[in-house]
Amino acid sequence: MIHTRLKLNYSGFALDVDLQLPGRGVTALYGHSGSGKTTCLRCIAGLERADQGFVQVNDEVWQDSEQQIFVAPHKRALGYVFQEASLFPHLSVLANLEFGLKRIPKQQRRVDMAHATELLGIGHLLDRHPQHLSGGERQRVGIARALLTSPKLLLMDEPLAALDAKRKSEILPYLQRLHDELDIPVLYVSHSQDEVAQLADHIVLLSEGRALASGPIGQTLARLDLPLAMGSDAGVVIEGRVSSYDGEYQLLTLQLPDTALTIRVAHTPMVPGQALRCKVQARDISLSLHAVEQSSILNRLPVTVVSEMNADNAAHVLIRLDAAGTPLLARITRYSRDQMNVHPGQQLWAQIKAVAVLA
Secondary structure, eight states: EEEEEEEETTTTTTEEEEEEEEEESEEEEETTTTHHHHHHHHHTTSSSSEEEEEETTTTTEEEEGTEEEEEOOGGEEEEEEEHHHHOTTSOOOOHHHEEEETTSSSGGGOOHHHHHHHHOOGGGGGGGGGEEEEEEEOOOHHHHHHHTTTSEEEEEEEETSSSHHHHHHHHHHHHHHHHHHHHOOOOEEOHHHHHHHHHHEEEEEEEEEEEEEEHHHHHHHHTTTSSSSTTTEEEEEEEEEEEETTTTTTTEEOOTTTTSOOEEEEEEEOOOOOOEEEEEEGEEEEESSSOSSSOOOOOOEEEEEEEEEEEESTEEEEEEEEEETEEEEEEEEEHHHHTTEEEEEEEEEEEEEEGGGGG
């Protein structure tokens, strides 16, 4: 468990949060610029000293202002990954990695060189210098260097923000591997909802130095009372398991949690039983009173209407749906809502294009 209670005042800005976060998996600190994400991260790292602060990571207390406890940043068992990799330009990749490794006595090392280089796919880069690496490669080296300090907490401050779309798509699978294969809790700062949806288990929504919400990613993204639902990228995360793969059409069949319901997703091959996370955007779901056959839309799920609210566009409404326990959001026009007389408790069919599911 990670417990952080922070109060910090600047001219024109105040941070005031009290968070109980999971001690494993990825927790995203999400919000617009100026919401307090990086300040919160820097306080946890000890790079900023909160006026009133308490920081505990599992069984270690790093700050307790009431008890006059403040552990210096270099004595906190954490790794910090910034927007820029900040590698030493005069050192090779291997020497940069060894710099992180040598900080930790051998008997305390939990991540070794071979494991870190394999996880991040950088074994072939060890002899190069930073100036001969792409932006994505430099960031992967920076993450590996942070891991080689064997941290009890990994802090990542918008590690993909400086990368273009192609480099982001290259590095995301490596971040997903860290999530799947390492038992190190991660606090991940981002203002990209799609990025958060792919990586995070838990999300904290920050605004003007306050936490508007904190909870599991699937349930929190589906809340209509939060600003998350207002953006054009609003949607939900579905965690399912592969039940089959159609090689001819390159379609996965994914079983939704705790139900026999399935959806099909355009995807590369995966072995049945493997877990897969995907995002379904509200704008990509249409609703029907009846199951429509003979359609190019492959996914048709029986759903129950839970609630609705007006969207940021006056012509639209957001509908929260329940698909046998899996929450979904649909953005439709007010005209369609009225023509179908959509109301809570109503049984409908949600239609989702297989090519629209982000996985």
